[in-house]
Amino acid sequence: MLMRLIELLVCVVAGWLLATLVGLDTHTALLGPIAGVVAWVVWDGLKAAKVARWLQSRRYNNPPKLLGVWGDFIERSRKAFRRLQRKAQDSQRRLDEFLSAIQASPNGVILLDDLGRIEWANQSASDHLGIDAQRDIRQYIRNLVRSPSFASYLQRQNFDHSVLIPGPAINGDTLAEISIRMFPYGRDRMLMLTNDVTALKRAESMRRDFVANVSHEIRTPLTVIRGFVETLQSLSLTPDEQHHYLELMGQQAARMDTLVADLLTLSRLEGSPAPGWHEWLDGDQLLERVLQDGQSLSTVTGKASQTLQRLGLSGVSLSGNISELTSAMGNLVSNAVRYTPDGGVISAGWELGSDSIKFVVRDTGPGIAPEHLPRLTERFYRVDRSRSRETGGTGLGLAIVKHVAQRHGGELHVSSVVGQGSTFVISLPIKRYRAAA
Ligand code: ADP
Numbered sequence: 001m002l003m004r005l006i007e008l009l010v011c012v013v014a015g016w017l018l019a020t021l022v023g024l025d026t027h028t029a030l031l032g033p034i035a036g037v038v039a040w041v042v043w044d045g046l047k048a049a050k051v052a053r054w055l056q057s058r059r060y061n062n063p064p065k066l067l068g069v070w071g072d073f074i075e076r077s078r079k080a081f082r083r084l085q086r087k088a089q090d091s092q093r094r095l096d097e098f099l100s101a102i103q104a105s106p107n108g109v110i111l112l113d114d115l116g117r118i119e120w121a122n123q124s125a126s127d128h129l130g131i132d133a134q135r136d137i138r139q140y141i142r143n144l145v146r147s148p149s150f151a152s153y154l155q156r157q158n159f160d161h162s163v164l165i166p167g168p169a170i171n172g173d174t175l176a177e178i179s180i181r182m183f184p185y186g187r188d189r190m191l192m193l194t195n196d197v198t199a200l201k202r203a204e205s206m207r208r209d210f211v212a213n214v215s216h217e218i219r220t221p222l223t224v225i226r227g228f229v230e231t232l233q234s235l236s237l238t239p240d241e242q243h244h245y246l247e248l249m250g251q252q253a254a255r256m257d258t259l260v261a262d263l264l265t266l267s268r269l270e271g272s273p274a275p276g277w278h279e280w281l282d283g284d285q286l287l288e289r290v291l292q293d294g295q296s297l298s299t300v301t302g303k304a305s306q307t308l309q310r311l312g313l314s315g316v317s318l319s320g321n322i323s324e325l326t327s328a329m330g331n332l333v334s335n336a337v338r339y340t341p342d343g344g345v346i347s348a349g350w351e352l353g354s355d356s357i358k359f360v361v362r363d364t365g366p367g368i369a370p371e372h373l374p375r376l377t378e379r380f381y382r383v384d385r386s387r388s389r390e391t392g393g394t395g396l397g398l399a400i401v402k403h404v405a406q407r408h409g410g411e412l413h414v415s416s417v418v419g420q421g422s423t424f425v426i427s428l429p430i431k432r433y434r435a436a437a
Helices: 002-022 028-057 068-104 123-129 148-156 198-234 239-271 283-300 322-339 370-375 385-390 397-407
Strands: 108-112 118-121 163-170 174-185 189-196 280-282 307-312 316-319 345-352 356-363 411-417 421-429 433-435
Touching: 002 028, 002 068, 028 068, 108 123, 123 163, 123 174, 123 189, 148 163, 148 174, 174 198, 198 239, 239 397, 280 283, 283 307, 283 316, 283 322, 283 345, 307 356, 322 345, 322 356, 322 397, 322 421, 370 411, 397 411, 397 421
Parallel strands: 307 345
Antiparallel strands: 108 118, 108 189, 163 174, 174 189, 280 316, 316 433, 345 356, 356 421, 411 421
């Protein structure tokens, strides 16, 4: 302020001096200081205009060089702008980080304005709804998502629950299932969350099917046993007849027992950690054991002319879980024995591939038609239901084999020619093999 007063005073004195030098009389000499004041006002105005231009240009890092009050004002403004700029940059950085976190989410997020138009959408939401996050900004969501269930969801304005709509096609023909839920926020704005629930719905339906199948499988032998119990209670039977009925009841009980054992095996396989790599077992012994069990089954089922032979490599040492591998290999050999008619040949053994060690079971049984092959490892899937039951099958054997193979980092392969026979191969990573000492 003092500086401005001094400047004004200098102008007034300079004007008076000039008037005196020019030789104006005392009366008119007053014009000198007045001219000095006008000159100061113009000068100060020019400085103010310079500052205003600088403020308008927004080039805060390049201020005009002025002294005094204006210089001070410029310096203070520059600092204030710098602070604001830093704050704005900070907020922008945080917003960018926040948006990229939402962008990375597998859940879809869309922000809608008060008219229901898209303000922002992440990539997952775009994939779920088949929209373009850039192109469709400011488009009405109701025009982009045309499913009738979504239209009535919007119309009802009851957003306490989610709504399911068909999503994009997966594997060509089936459609994904997308769940949408709206959350009102701010002033009439909406947060829209989308979720791909296809896998969840499929798992739910598989679980439902599984429970229905298990109930059915248990109910069948139970019904038979109840029938026999009623017969034994209501009829007076000869000891031979009683013995016969009790034997049949025993068979049904054994069937339930096998089913429960297979179910427990499956649940153990699902619930326990995958087998490690450091437990080494004798592959030859394992093979001997499952072949012996197969031979006993063959004898018990009266297939006197069925041949079981060992093939392939010997001196096999294997890393894996012994009870899981015994169960998987045993299932393949017992299937071969059960489905191959008397007189047929079953060969089982180890074969070494370039990057795997394989357990192979070949039979000369009825074979399996190609359309059944992709479904064989589904739980309770049978090609011939009555044949499976007759031979004591649960429909879970190959599901167990596939599980065991996968837990050991391997796979199950099936090839078959109807009328000629089938080959089942469990191939395990070569790392699980070493030649026995
Ligand atoms: P199951 O207990 O019924 O044998 P699996 O899961 O072991 O159930 O096998 C599924 C189906 O695959 C069987 O019902 C049978 O139809 C078919 N199958 C399995 N092994 C053989 C085989 N060696 N020869 C012919 N068909 C087989």
